Amino acid sequence: MNPNRRRAAVLALSIVAMLATLSQNAGAQSAPRLDYTIGITDAVKHLFHIKIEASNTGGRTLDISMPAWTPGWYTIRPYASNVIKLQAHVSGKRLQMKLIDKQTWRIETEGNKTLTIEYDYFADNLNVNGADLTDKHGYFLGTSLFFYVPGHTTDSPARLKFELPAGWRVATGLKKSSEPNTYLARNFENLADCPTVMGDFDEFVTTALGKPIHIVVDPKGQVAPEAGEKLKEYVSRVIEAEGKIFGGLPYDEYWVLYVTGKLRGGGALEHENSTNVMMPSMPSDPRFVIGVTAHEHFHAWNVKRIKPAGLIPYDYSKEQYTRELWFAEGFTSYYGDLSARRAGLMPVDDYLRGIASAIRRLQNTEARKWISLSDSSFITWLNYGGQGGGFTNFTVDYYGKGELVGLLLDLEIRGATSNRKSLDDVMRHLFDNYYKRARGYTNEDVEKVASEIAGRSFTEFFAKYVSGTNELDYDSALKHAGLRLVDGKIADLDAVTDAQRALRRSWLGE
Numbered sequence: 001m002n003p004n005r006r007r008a009a010v011l012a013l014s015i016v017a018m019l020a021t022l023s024q025n026a027g028a029q030s031a032p033r034l035d036y037t038i039g040i041t042d043a044v045k046h047l048f049h050i051k052i053e054a055s056n057t058g059g060r061t062l063d064i065s066m067p068a069w070t071p072g073w074y075t076i077r078p079y080a081s082n083v084i085k086l087q088a089h090v091s092g093k094r095l096q097m098k099l100i101d102k103q104t105w106r107i108e109t110e111g112n113k114t115l116t117i118e119y120d121y122f123a124d125n126l127n128v129n130g131a132d133l134t135d136k137h138g139y140f141l142g143t144s145l146f147f148y149v150p151g152h153t154t155d156s157p158a159r160l161k162f163e164l165p166a167g168w169r170v171a172t173g174l175k176k177s178s179e180p181n182t183y184l185a186r187n188f189e190n191l192a193d194c195p196t197v198m199g200d201f202d203e204f205v206t207t208a209l210g211k212p213i214h215i216v217v218d219p220k221g222q223v224a225p226e227a228g229e230k231l232k233e234y235v236s237r238v239i240e241a242e243g244k245i246f247g248g249l250p251y252d253e254y255w256v257l258y259v260t261g262k263l264r265g266g267g268a269l270e271h272e273n274s275t276n277v278m279m280p281s282m283p284s285d286p287r288f289v290i291g292v293t294a295h296e297h298f299h300a301w302n303v304k305r306i307k308p309a310g311l312i313p314y315d316y317s318k319e320q321y322t323r324e325l326w327f328a329e330g331f332t333s334y335y336g337d338l339s340a341r342r343a344g345l346m347p348v349d350d351y352l353r354g355i356a357s358a359i360r361r362l363q364n365t366e367a368r369k370w371i372s373l374s375d376s377s378f379i380t381w382l383n384y385g386g387q388g389g390g391f392t393n394f395t396v397d398y399y400g401k402g403e404l405v406g407l408l409l410d411l412e413i414r415g416a417t418s419n420r421k422s423l424d425d426v427m428r429h430l431f432d433n434y435y436k437r438a439r440g441y442t443n444e445d446v447e448k449v450a451s452e453i454a455g456r457s458f459t460e461f462f463a464k465y466v467s468g469t470n471e472l473d474y475d476s477a478l479k480h481a482g483l484r485l486v487d488g489k490i491a492d493l494d495a496v497t498d499a500q501r502a503l504r505r506s507w508l509g510e
């Protein structure tokens with residue numbers, strides 16, 4: 001490149017940068033901004049105190065909403081019913097407000113551009129998608145606790161400040177600010193995506209592919225030093241196995257929050273740079289938490305970054321329908337176990353036994369003949385969390401069947417390409433060409449990408465197994481790895497070729 005052209009290029013770049021700054025500022029000026037302070041009214045009565053400084057409000061009214069659900073946990077929740085003594089004021093003068101739907105209040109701003117909103121929040125729900133406060137600890141996920149301004153969940157940054165009792169600390173994936181006990185969020189989506197533990201907990205720090213991994217256990221004292229070392233090692237190994245699929249980790253730091261106690265509901269939930277795992281107590285052998293940790297961590301790509309188009313942006317106000325949960329959850333389950341296997345934390349026999357039992361579960365589910373993966377994803381709002389007829393009667397488990405479709409697709413791609421390509425390439429392609437280009441995907445996109453990578457059409461495969469209810473052809477896929485299904489167990493073919501053995505080793509990371 002000659003010097004003149006270089007100058008022109010530099011000038012063009014600085015104009016682009018200037019325009020980008022101008023448009024960012026324009027966005028920041030037009031969007032109302034909420035900054036939050038979380039304190040405690042009465043820990044014994046489970047009452048948080050939340051104070052919100054609203055600025056740049058504009059207009060005569062400001063609407064504020066509590067979310068009606070938590071991304072990843074597809075159930076409507078009455079979070080707004082925990083809001084107590086809600087008021088908005090300017091310099092101590094109360095502003096009029098009224099409810100306009102089950103979770104939204106309209107504040108008469110009287111033309112004020114800045115105002116204060118305050119409320120207590122009843123937090124007695126130790127649950128992945130809830131909030132809990134006692135005199136021992138605090139826990140919350142922002143969806144259950146914080147108001148947002150409808151229409152402005154992605155365009156306005158926020159600050160979150162903690163007013164903590166003596167001796168308490170904070171663990172959260174939010175970015176630390178230079179001020180003490182203060183964190184920064186890109187926007188409401190980011191704020192609501194970071195589960196947070198407050199109190200005096202154990203923290204183990206390790207690294208994976210050069211990135212810090214924080215492992216928090218609350219309450220403290222549950223993990224003996226030797227088990228703590230093992231926990232660090234296992235978590236790090238499984239994260240590295242997953243990171244290798246994508247050529248690195250997609251965040252600066254990652255937080256694994258293991259929270260135990262008297263739960264309202266167990267489980268675990270995925271986030272961009274963290275996961276909250278809830279159990280009655282920590283198991284003595286850290287190996288037992290690796291499966292769930294591997295699953296949730298894989299979601300850092302699959303569903304938190306590689307996102308179904310229908311979930312962009314999140315609509316916190318109501319059910320958000322998507323036909324892709326079989327991929328978002330099922331393929332995450334597939335890779336969770338496969339990564340534990342590849343990290344050497346699960347013997348091959350155990351891994352194959354796991355697949356065999358997933359097959360048994362599906363084949364014992366009558367509903368597989370009646371409802372497709374696509375429909376069971378779509379209708380998750382009717383039964384997520386176990387209400388209704390349950391997975392076995394009303395619908396098919398898109399985790400379990402999705403995992404098996406992931407297995408079949410992986411082995412069919414490997415078979416079609418003499419093991420030169422695999423499902424790993426599909427995942428990497430979706431990350432590079434959908435997430436990195438700010439696009440969501442649909443079932444049709446997955447079919448297209450898989451077909452391109454395999455060099456063969458998967459139209460019939462998707463018609464039968466994703467939008468249809470045909471029986472899965474396990475043996476057709478397993479034979480590529482020299483395996484077959486015999487009496488509900490996975491066994492070697494009578495004669496296994498060298499190519500089949502090589503494919504199996506590469507697939508399972510032996």
Ligand SMILES: [Zn+2]
Binds near residue numbers: 270295296299329332
């Ligand atoms: Zn999941």
